Amino acid sequence: MREIRYVDALNKAIREEMIRDGNIFLIGEDIGPLGGTFGVYKDLFREFGEKRVRQTPISESAIIGTAVGAAMTGLRPIAEIMYIDFITTAMDQVINQAAKLSFMSGGNVQMPLVIRTQQGPGTREAAQHSQNLEAWFVHTPGLKVVMPSSPYDAKGLLKSSIRDNSPVIFIEHRLLYFKKGSVPEGEWLVPLGEAEVKKEGNDITVVATSLMVHQALEAAEILSKEISVEVIDPRTLVPLDIEKVIASVKKTGRILILHEAPVRGGIGAEFVRQVTEKAFDYLDSPPRVLGGLNTPIPFSPPLENACVPQVEDIVGMVKEIVKEK
Amino acid sequence: MDINRERLIGMLKTMYKIRLFEERAKKLYKAGMMAGNFLGALHSYIGQEAIAVGACSCLKKDDYVVSTHRGHGHAIAKGGDIKRILAELQGKETGYSRGRGGSMHLFDLKIGLLGGNGIVGAGLPIAIGAAFSSQYKKTSQVTVCFFGDGAATQGTFHESLNIASLWKLPVVFICENNLYAVTTPASETIATPNVGERASAYGIPGKVIDGNDVLLVSATVEEAVKRTRTGKGPTLIECRTYRWDPHCFVITETRPKEEIEEWKAKDPIPRFERKLVEEKIINQEEIERMKSEVIKEMDAAEKFAQESPLPSVETFKEEVCAK
Incomplete structure (x- = not known):
């Protein structure tokens, strides 16, 4: 089996899913020509254009809010929050809106939304770029929380998250991006909820x-x-x-x-x-x-x-x- | 008046529907409270009817509306079913949100109603998302985003207007400035004399209009909708208005009596009605008939809501556990 990096596994998952489903789009900061600050979106802007790779101002509430509104009206957004620490400025949209609107509508609307972000210490970036905040989201009913540890899981879990109809907080780790692991070719998924x-x-x-x-x-x-x-x-x-x-x-x-x-x-x-x-x-x-x-x-x-x-x-x-x- | 007769009469009827719905909802709410059955906070739209009705009269069924905590008027004006709205207010399974949301959370995707919101200012970014969806799918749908003067002081206002302008999204922002954020006067919360002129900061058209003049609201929104439907981007419209009731019925009234009376004299319904009678679009007899029809509708809605079952706890638990 070929060995690829965690960051490339994520990239492949997104690219394959975007080819499969035209309703998937990416939204976030610096995700255009740069391909995201860690390169998860490398070459996707070139391939899919700005319609589907939507680079935004530094406006996290609007990033998540746009994703929420788009998800309610039939699209399948993947929103990127560059560092999980920055999600604090969008917490209303995550906690009160994304997590709850499908429920509060009695099922009238769906929320097929992935919020991709990364966390963790280890790169000497101090307390506003190094937190591990998964417990906040685990504690909020209405959200799924995913934390892949390998390129295989990163790819398989991200694909499952994208296909899920609930909001998913997909938490990557900065120190794992360049670690390699075996990832088979072809179509497969890692289901959510399987240790x-x-x-x-x-x-x-x-x-x-x-x-x-x-x-x-x-x-x-x-x-x-x-x-x-x-x-x-x-x-x-x-x-x-x-x-x-x-x-x-x-x-x-x-x-x-x-x-x-x-x-x-x-x-x-x-x-x-x-x-x-x-x-x-x-x-x-x-x-x-x-x-x-x-x-x-x-x-x-x-x-x-x-x-x-x-x-x-x-x-x-x-x-x-x-x-x- | 260059709007057709049918639409004008429909607008008047919808204004009455909202007014009489709110009166009925208030009566039931207070009776419930007396009986020890406290059902959350109820935010009355009375006094602001011209805005929801004027704006929604410019929309098609599949256009989107993003509403607020004071959202019954928006839901009714967008074509919401009064029975299901009232049932939701009573926490019934037949309500729009099956008793999961209540008064502030009325959703009906079939008529483009994307819900009220309990968080002031949260609707603006969501409206951006709905508008983005229409642009992405190349439909001609527009989104109308209602919000109050209170929301205009949240950060989401800035983030949303900036992006809407940058991306030329098909959205119309309607600020219903009823002069108070709960009990705090707008003069103490907004640094400039109005919200509408902030549009220039985003390079989009901005208007400040009399929100109690339904024809003016509809003409202004019509222009904004036309503009945005053809890809020219958003407009910000501030409608000056006043709510007759306190913020909600658990908040004590703090506003001066004279001020409330002054605004009640500017009631948008008789004002519009007089105009329609003057122009011979409707006569008194037809108005009376219209009102009694609306009252009958309210009676039917009340009966429906009262006879509807409460949600089943067992089913609810199963649903929750399945996730």
Whole structure:
């Protein structure tokens, strides 16, 4: 199978879908000749023209609002928010409009809308360009939340998101854009709501999304001689395939959830709740969450690194949990 | 008057429909409240009828309307079914939004009604999207975006007018300036004397007109609709008006009595009616017949709403869990 980069997998997904369905259009900042600040839309402007690749002023409310109005009236917009941090200026349109109008209309209107964005620390861009905000959207009924960790998932999940009739917040990771992975040719999808066991193991279940999947796999590799780690990527947080996680916990008896977002009020807590409710008797040790510190992300490299789980932190925490009785 | 007789009489009838609907809705709302059944906030359109009616009289069935929290008038003027509007106000399954939205959220895609909104100013970017859709699909549909003086002070106003002008979108922005954002006078919220002149900042035509003159509203919107339907881009029209009731019925009236009376004397309905009688387009007898028809319609709507079932909790839970 050929290896392509995450960014190119996204590009292919969008291009294929745009060829398939003329109602799909792209809207966002600097998505024209530049092809988006990270190149996800490379060459699409040249191929599809400004009718379908609509570059906007810096007006996030209008970007999402235009997508909402267009989705209600029969188009299938893909709106890009350059950094997830910038979505704050469009939150009314995301939370009160996109997430709710189909519901509030009693199903009279549909909202087939994808909001693509990227997040994460690691590029020394400080606290307004480095946040992990997935929990906000998971907490808002009416939105689906997708976080692909590999080029394969990026392509398959984006295609499913585009074909979905609900609004989807599609969260990419900046540090994954240039990572390569196997992506088969041809037509296939990754359905929303299907977790994947990225590595099988027997001693502990580690749940991770996005970039953290890679850190978890690296930690599992380091630990492989002493501890058998199972790594599960839920791939989509809404809908959530909790059954696969529960099944794994029933096998391993231990669980660690990883994310870069601050632990306080983070998505890890939701896994802990569901595992505690559904598999309490199977647990050999308390479920744990390893996440970001409860602080804005600082600029300086050592400080930034200290704010999010590093591979050695994961290794340390897994060892600690497995020792617990 | 260069509008045909049928349309003029239709406009008068729709104004009565809105007026009598709002009176009926208010009566039912207050009776419900007395009985301990509080049904949200109700925002009356009484006093502003000329704007919705004048504007929507220029539209086709498939043109879009983006409405506001004060949206019953827009829904009725766009051809909404009074029975389903009243049922929605009562939280019934037969309502436009099946009891999920209520008074502020009336949707009917079949007549281009893209919903009211509980968030002041949120409709403007959505209107841009609807207009973009028509441009994209090369239909000749236009979008009319209603909003108030309160929305004119939100950031979305700027973002939307800027993009609408840049992309020459088929949209007409109608600011219903009823002089108060809830209880705060427009003079304390808007830095310049009016909203309409802001159009020049976006390179589009702007008008400030008497919003209680239905013929003037319709002539002004007609011109803007024609312009935008032929690809010449948006227009901003500020209609000066006044709502007779407080912001909603849970807010205490703070406006001066004399001011309210002064505006009631400028009631858009008798003003239009007098004109139609003078021009011999309608006579008193026909007006009385029209009113009694509208009252009958209200009675039927009230009966329909009251007899309609409330939504089923079981079905609702199933629907929610399926997602």
